[in-house]
Amino acid sequence: MNKDNRQELYKLWIGSIPIKAYKIKAIIEYFGSPEDAYYASDHAMEEMMRTLNNEGIRFTKRNLDAVLLRKDLGMVKKNMEYIQKQSIKYLTMLDESYPGKLRNIYDPPFLLYYKGVPLPDDKRVISIVGARECSVYGRETAKYLAGALANEGIVIISGLARGIDSYAHIGALAAEGVTYGIMGCGIDICYPVENINLYMDMQANGGIISEYGPGVNPLAYHFPMRNRIISALSDGIVVIEAKEKSGSLITVDLGLEQGKNIYAVPGRITDKLSAGCNNLIKMGAKPVTSPQDILEDFPGYDSIMQKVSSQPDQIKLTGLLSSEEQAVYDIIDLSPKHIEELICLTGFEMGKLMEYLLSLELKDLIYQPVKNRYTRNVKLFT
């Protein structure tokens, strides 16, 4: 094992100690390098603890125990082998390539695992967050916004959770954009399991990021913690659907502390799922009705703004649809409509209506999110 590799081992060791990053940095500063820290005697460690406490860094006995408990190079080697086998990579605060945005927040993670491509430093990053149990409106908006932004070269990040998070990733992937998922569990665990395809696909151009090492379970308190990474990495945070009390609002609070732009997608005032977003707008978040609303805030992207259509459904359909089909299509929007409502609204008889609906469905213009309810299929890149 050459010298560099040995250094890496010690970095991984010190990075995996579950104490705050500034304490780890203090240890390294005190001893000079992770390697020296590893080989320091117990006595020297206690000496360090006293010195740090004198300097005003609160280094407790428990912190010290945590450090001493992990002093097992065999274990660290095993971890290193596993990480390499799983093609997991990592960055520490000692590395140049550690994201600058993350370095400057309160309580950054000392060690950051990732899979896939390293997070590009020169690109704008927008995070899209929202409710897990979202509506069709939220789902389509998430896919649309993520797709439109990704198409302009913006990196989309989110939490790879169910609902809005997943759809933001899906939208970005559909536009062949770059997207990163920030996880609240071990880097090698896909949670929720049903997102396994996303988890794999995202690694082609983007990746998965987590501060938790392999095998760490998705515990409830991890998720608010990972939200600080989402907000820190992003230049703007878009909230698509959030109830009045929602985890997404934690991300927003953190983002505000970190001085990020906050965007909210407005919803109907009667929709509980949009209450959080509408409240954000009341408090001064920027309402988003089109991707331009976000793009115009970032110099360099405002020139290509025109290319993105302002409405999700402004594709020219003339000649493609019969007048009856057009009539049916015009009535269907992003809130799913039941055939019963469509009968009332169009006045067509059942059989005929079905014929138009099937034809529209086969043309990929509408689909049924739930049986017998129809909603528009938002298409962008045709």
Added chain:
Amino acid sequence: MFSKAYSAVIHGIDGLIVSVEADVSDGLPLFDMVGLLNSEVREARERVRIALKNSGYMLPAKRITVNLSPADIRKEGTAFDLPVAVAILTAFGHILEDNLKDTLIIGELSLNGNIKKVNGVLPLVYAAKQQGFLRCIVPKDNANEGAVVSGIKVYGVGSIKEAVELLNDIESYEPNTVDIGKLFEGSANDEDVDFSEVVGQAALKRAIEIAVSGMHNILMIGPPGSGKTMLAKRIPTIMPELLFEESMEISKIYSIAGLLDNRALITGRPFRSPHHSITCTALVGGGTIPKPGEISLAHLGVLFLDELPEFNKNTIEVLRQPLEEKAVTIARLNATYRYPAGFMLVASMNPCSCGYFPDRNRCGCSVNMVKRYLGKISKPLLDRFDICIEALQIDYQELQSREKEETSADIRKRVYNARKIQMERYAGQGIWFNCQLSPKNIIKYCRLDSKEKNLLEQAFVKMNLSARAYHRILKVARTIADLDMSEKITAKHISEAICYRSIDGKYWGDWR
């Protein structure tokens, strides 16, 4: 002195003739009954002895032996009291033996000599007619029920005395008669529910109309209060009126189950809606002495399972075989019984445990919870629903609307026409409705033109349909075309049929 009378026992839904032999001989005074008797039949001995005494006939101190043959069939029920009494009286010379030869006798005795009603008179009388008997003596309360069978004289009697007088002078008595035409006339008026009472729900009503026309099983999914149960209860009102043969078949089952309640015949389509706590046996029939279950009671009518996921999983799974066979076979150690079960299955359920999915303002169920709720129903059972439709919550405005709704009679006319077309098409093939089409028959009767074939093919690929779903869509499309009086299945019919296809998980909360 030997005598022989005839009676019958229920076996499945048919009657089996049993001869009741009585012998009186010298010896120690004794009254014995043999012939594989259930305890209620064995107890007839006491009832007969005391009823005869109280009717004024003294039994001399002789050795009396009664045998019920064939001796290898288990005799059950209380209908043997009267034939045993008659056989004994004949052996003692109170009744002319000649008159017993072509007479089937059924009846339970009370200790004072009165005759009480029994279950299953209709199938017994029917069996008697089939076996060439000329007349039947039945309890007075069952006389109407028996008189429905034509080609056999049915006499109702109220006591042993009456029975003896009747048998000794049979020519001077008039048999009971029932005006069958009148029975059916009355039935049309006693339906107090009507489709027009349900406001809105055009899509749901249309789906039900199609389901009834082709006897397709239908599953309704919707939030509480969307009118699923209300509509299901009205399904019998749009089914074609019962034919006499159908009525006879239903009445036989009801007669055995003891549910005829003084009616001569069941003249309305059955509607059975068992509570979801029902057991397997109650649903399909069975028990140590097999009885028809709910599915047989719903024969030629509707079996409505409200809140389908709440039913015990094993209970609803037993429906699978009867749904295919249109009959249920119950095997017991000493016999196998076959009950008809040609019902139309109507089921309703909520989309999730709170009932309001996908209305996100009211439903907080996670996608997984919703899927789990649906998962309570097994795939094979779901596969047996040709039509599946989601009901929509009716809002207040709609309830207020004064628009005229279609009455059951209007819908029934269309259903009747569609069924007539099917009857004619399938005449002599052993099938009656589109729902019974086998894959081979589907190719024969659901032929598509290239344009329609193309459409279905596109939908097939697009919606990722299974081969089973493909066949179901064709069957339903055939029914829709029949309702439309169209020989050809057109794009319109196929589109509508696709809309009613069964849920397949993909369309249930999986929003990918």
